[in-house]
Amino acid sequence: MFVFRTGILGGRVDISVTVNGEPTSHDVEARRLLVHYLREDVGLTGTNIGCDTSSCGACTVHLNGESVKSCTLLAVQADGQDVTTIEGLAPSSDELHPMQEAFRQEHGLQCGYCTPGMVMAAVSLLDENAKPTELEVRQGLEGNLCRCTGYHNIVKAVLAASGQPVKD
C-alpha cells in the first residue's frame, strides 16, 4: 500500500528508488524534484542543474532506461523505479562507458557542464536507434544545450560510439 501523510508543510512520502542498481530510500516532501533527490538525498552530484525549466537537458538521467529531465520529474514519480545517472554508466572505476570514451576521444566537451546530460541523452538515443545518421544525432540531442562546443564534436562522439566512421 502506498503511504502518504498530510502535514502542515504538505504531504511527505516514503520513497524507494533503485539508483545505479543500488536501493535508496528516503522520506521526502511530495514536491521534492528528482534531481534534488539524486543530488542532495542520495548524494550523487554528477547530474547537473542548468536551466531548471526543462530546456537545457543538463539534468538528463534514465528512468527505466529512457532519457528524462530530472528537473521536471517529482522524486515520487520515480518511486519503485530504476534510475541511472552518469555515475552509473561506467562498468568499473578504471573503465569508461563507450559513450564516455567517445566523448573523450572526439573532444566532445569543453567546460563539461552539459556533458553528464549530453552523455545520458546520447546513450538513450543509441538504445533506440543503434546506427543514427548525423542528422538523426543532431535531432536526437535537440533537448540538450551546450554553450561551448558548437555541437560538432559531440555529434562526432555519438557517431563514433555507434561504431560508425567519423569524418573530420
Next chain:
Amino acid sequence: MIPAAFDYHRATSAEDAIAQLAEHGDEAKLMAGGHSLVPMMKLRLAVPTVVVDIGRVTELSYIREDGEQIAIGALTTHHMLENSDLLADQCPLLGAVAKVVGDPQVRHRGTLGGTLAHSDPASDLPAAVLALGGTLVAQGPNGTREIAASSFFTGYFESELADDEMLTEIRVPKCPNAGWNYQKFNRRAQDWAIVGVAAVVGDGITGVGLVNMGSVPVLATPVIDALADGASAADAASVAANETEAPADLNASPDYRRHLARVLTERALVASGVA
C-alpha cells in the same frame, strides 16, 4: 524553483483517480507525465493542494484498432505515438506530429491525454486531433461520455472536462489514403510553434487545425468550407486567419501570425495533395 507543497495520491485506476477528484474538487489536479504540470507548479502558475498521479494507470496506455477508428489510451506517450506502426499505416499525421513535440526526453514522459486535457493553444497534438475530427472519451463518477474534439477546447487552458472527469481515450479515424501534413514554424529546436498547421485531406476527411492562433487550438472552419466548395490550396489558405484571434508575444505580432497561418496552410494543403 520548487513547487508549492501539496498532498500526493497515486491512483491505481481511473475509478480511483475520479474518486479522488470527487473528494477534493478543484483543489486537485491530475498528473499524467507531469511535463506540463510540473513546470507550471515550479513557476507557481499552478498551485494544486492535491496531486493525483495517474502515471501508473498503465491500462490506459495503448494504441489499437477499433473498427474504422484507432483508439488510443489517454496515457499513451508521445514516444509511443511516434513509434507506432499502426499509426504510421492508418493515421500517419498523429505519429508525425508527436515526433516534433518538445524533445526526446519530453516525449518519453508526455502523454496524448495530458496534452489534450492541458488545452494549451500552443501545443502541437491538439491541432492534429482537431484536424482529424477525433473523439475524446471522458470518464466521470457516472460513467463515460464522448466529446467531439471540435467542442472540447473551451478557453485558455480550459476544456470541456468537468472537475471530476478524466480523459481516458482518444479516437481518431483510420485514413490510410488521405494526404496529410504538419507545418511547425519555430526559430529554435524544441520550441513551441509560433504558428503550426495540421492538415488531412482525403478518405472522407477534410480537416485543418491551427496551433497558437487564439486562446484555444483552432479548427480552421473557413479553410475547410472553402475546400468543400472546391477552392484551390492558395484560395483556401487565403482565409486561414479569418475568425482567429492571433495572440501577440515576444516571438510574433498578431499580423505576423496571420501571415504565417496563411503561408503555412497553403504549404500544408499542397503537401496534402490539394491542387
